[in-house]
Amino acid sequence: MLDDYNQHVTLRANEGIPAKPLTAEQTQAVVNALIDNASEHHQAFIDLLTRCVPPGVDPAAKVKADFLFKVARGEHSISGLSPEEATTLLGTMQGGYNVRPLIELLDHPVLAPLAAMQLSATLLIFEKFSLVESKAKSGNAWAQRVLESWARAEWFTRRPAVPEKITLKVFKVSGETNTDDLSPAPVAWSRPDIPLHALSMLSNAREG
Numbered sequence: 598m599l600d601d602y603n604q605h606v607t608l609r610a611n612e613g614i615p616a617k618p619l620t621a622e623q624t625q626a627v628v629n630a631l632i633d634n635a636s637e638h639h640q641a642f643i644d645l646l647t648r649c650v651p652p653g654v655d656p657a658a659k660v661k662a663d664f665l666f667k668v669a670r671g672e673h674s675i676s677g678l679s680p681e682e683a684t685t686l687l688g689t690m691q692g693g694y695n696v697r698p699l700i701e702l703l704d705h706p707v708l709a710p711l712a713a714m715q716l717s718a719t720l721l722i723f724e725k726f727s728l729v730e731s732k733a734k735s736g737n738a739w740a741q742r743v744l745e746s747w748a749r750a751e752w753f754t755r756r757p758a759v760p761e762k763i764t765l766k767v768f769k770v771s772g773e774t775n776t777d778d779l780s781p782a783p784v785a786w787s788r789p790d791i792p793l794h795a796l797s798m799l800s801n802a803r804e805g
Contacts, residue, residue, distance in 0.1 A: 598626040599638055602645070614792035619649045621656035628664045631675050643677055647686060653693035653721070662690060666698035669708060684711045692721025700728050703739045713739040717746035718755070770799075777801075 602623065606616040619627065630642045650661045667673050668683035675683075684702060687695045696719065702712035716722075716729070732740035746752075779798050780788065787794040 598623060598630075599641060599645075609792075612793070612796065614796065616649070617790065618651040618655075619645065619657050621660050624650050624657040624660040628660060631664075631678070632673055634676055640677060647689075652689075652691040652695075655693075658690060659694040662687060662694035662698055665695075666701075669698070669702060669705070680708060681711060684708050684715065687712075688715025688718065692719055692723075695719070696722055696725045697728070700725060700732070700740075703729070703732055703737055703743070709739040713743050713746075716743045718752045720752055774799075 602616070602619075609616045624646070627642045627645050630636045631639070631646070636642060646661060646664075650657050652658055664673070665683040665687050668675055668678055669680045669687070671680060684699070687699055687702075696716075699712045699716050699719070702708050703716070705712065722729070729740050729743055733744050778801065780794065781797050781800060784794065784797045787797070
């Protein structure tokens with residue numbers, strides 16, 4: 598799997614675009630390799646799990662979140678991936694399949710403060726908000742802290758300040774730019790692959 602993916606990375610790099618994120622099947626292969634703890638490419642698999650799995654509710658994200666939750670709870674012992682690191686990685690997944698594991702970790706005797714920190718920076722909670730609220734009403738201090746953090750919008754105030762100056766480039770063309778200039782119909786097949794499809798933007802010659 599790793600050789601195939603590295604070949605894919607090279608082919609994409611030759612086109613000046615990033616590699617596609619891992620599929621659910623590829624992510625499961627990465628997880629299996631980490632559980633085996635026997636591969637000479639162990640760190641490479643950790644890097645793939647960290648950087649190359651799409652966030653949110655992609656099927657691959659579910660594989661990642663389920664695995665990290667088990668590592669956090671001590672069900673898997675993975676070299677180079679501690680329960681604390683697994684919890685932190687859960688917090689980078691931007692909502693979706695990582696939310697329930699982080700909420701459940703609010704009851705963990707050691708990881709609850711870290712889980713609260715990760716949830717405080719997660720916005721795409723949707724109906725899971727009620728689970729955090731319920732824990733807070735039941736006396737969970739870390740759930741209460743998450744609610745207070747959301748109320749203070751710390752997810753926003755913790756971020757770096759907007760720079761005083763931002764330098765941009767403006768590309769001006771004559772006439773009207775329409776959808777087919779930016780997303781040519783002849784290459785519509787590539788639209789789901791945004792970096793690849795972007796190579797076709799404004800590919801038709803224009804005056805000016």
